[in-house]
Amino acid sequence: MTGAAVELTDAGLRFGPRTLWSGLNLRVEPGEFLAVLGPNGSGKTSLLRVLLGLQPLSTGRVRLVGRPPGRGNRRVGYVPQQRAMDEGLTLRGTDLVALGLDGHRWGTGLRGLARRRRRVAEAIAAVGAESYAGSPVGRLSGGEQQRLRVAQALVGEPEVLLCDEPLLSLDVAHQRVVSELIDARRREAGTAVLFVTHEINPILPFVHRVLYLVNGAFRIGPPVEVMTSATLSELYGTRVEVVRVGGQIHVAGAQSALCEDDAHHHLDQLDEPAAWR
Numbered sequence: 001m002t003g004a005a006v007e008l009t010d011a012g013l014r015f016g017p018r019t020l021w022s023g024l025n026l027r028v029e030p031g032e033f034l035a036v037l038g039p040n041g042s043g044k045t046s047l048l049r050v051l052l053g054l055q056p057l058s059t060g061r062v063r064l065v066g067r068p069p070g071r072g073n074r075r076v077g078y079v080p081q082q083r084a085m086d087e088g089l090t091l092r093g094t095d096l097v098a099l100g101l102d103g104h105r106w107g108t109g110l111r112g113l114a115r116r117r118r119r120v121a122e123a124i125a126a127v128g129a130e131s132y133a134g135s136p137v138g139r140l141s142g143g144e145q146q147r148l149r150v151a152q153a154l155v156g157e158p159e160v161l162l163c164d165e166p167l168l169s170l171d172v173a174h175q176r177v178v179s180e181l182i183d184a185r186r187r188e189a190g191t192a193v194l195f196v197t198h199e200i201n202p203i204l205p206f207v208h209r210v211l212y213l214v215n216g217a218f219r220i221g222p223p224v225e226v227m228t229s230a231t232l233s234e235l236y237g238t239r240v241e242v243v244r245v246g247g248q249i250h251v252a253g254a255q256s257a258l259c260e261d262d263a264h265h266h267l268d269q270l271d272e273p274a275a276w277r
C-alpha cells in the first residue's frame with residue numbers, strides 16, 4: 001500500500017454557528033496508531049463519521065487510501081461506541097461477525113463459503129469469544145458484545161480501523177486483550193488505527209501520535225509533546241496539570257475548565273447507564 005491511509009486537508013466541520021474544528025491537516029500513514037482525545041462534545045465521533053462517509057465536511061477534503069470515504073471504501077473497519085444491544089436480538093455472534101465480511105472479496109459458492117466460515121472462526125478465536133459466539137447477541141454481557149464487535153471490524157482485514165471508545169465496557173484484562181489485538185492487526189497488516197478515547201493509558205504503549213481536540217482548537221503530535229501541562233493548558237485556555245506516574249499519564253483540571261459541558265454529560269450518563277465511564 002502506498003500513500004496515506006487517511007488524509008484530511010484543510011478540513012473543517014461546522015454545525016450551525018458552531019465550528020467543531022477547522023484548518024485540520026492530518027495525514028495518517030499505514031501502520032500508524034493515532035489516538036483521538038478531547039472533552040465531551042469536541043467533535044471526536046463527528047470526525048469518525050466524516051471518515052465513514054456519514055458526515056460531509058463543511059470545508060476541505062478527506063481521502064481514505066486515496067479515495068473519498070463512503071461505500072466505495074470497503075476496507076474500512078469500524079468499532080462503534082458501546083451501546084447495549086436489544087435483549088431480544090436473536091442474531092448469533094458468528095452472524096454478527098460475518099456481517100463484517102465483504103462477499104465479493106471472499107468469493108461465492110461452496111469454497112467461498114468455507115473460506116468465509118474459516119475467516120469468521122479465526123476472528124472469533126482472536127478475541128477469545130469461541131465459548132459464546134453461538135449464542136444470541138442480545139443475551140451476552142456488554143463486554144462480550146464488544147469483543148464480537150471488534151471481531152466484526154477485523155474480519156474484513158481493514159486497511160483503516162476506526163474505533164470509537166471500544167474499551168468502555170471492558171474490564172481491565174479485556175481492555176488489554178482488545179487493545180493488543182487491534183495493535184497486532186496494525187503491526188502485521190499495516191492497518192492505520194484511529195482510536196477515539198477518553199482514557200489514553202490503556203493504549204499508551206501503542207500510540208504514535210495524538211490528535212487532541214478542545215473547543216475548536218487542536219494539537220497533533222507524539223504523546224510526549226501533546227500530553228504536557230504546557231500544551232494542554234494552552235489548548236484549554238486555563239491551567240491544566242499533566243502528571244506522569246508509573247508510566248501512566250494523569251490529567252487534572254481539564255474537565256473543570258469545561259464545567260458546563262461536564263454537568264450536561266453527567267445528566268446524560270444518568271439517563272443511559274450503559275454509557276457510564
Ligand SMILES: Nc1ncnc2c1ncn2[C@@H]1O[C@H](COP(=O)(O)OP(=O)(O)OP(=O)(O)O)[C@@H](O)[C@H]1O
Binds near residue numbers: 038040046
Ligand atoms: N448532525 C449534527 N447536527 C448538529 N449538531 C451535531 C450533529 N452531530 C454532532 N453534533 C454536535 O457536535 C458536537 C460534537 O459531537 P461529537 O459526538 O462529535 O463529540 P465527541 O467529542 O465525540 O463527544 P463525546 O466525548 O461526548 O462522545 C456535539 O455538541 C453534538 O451535539
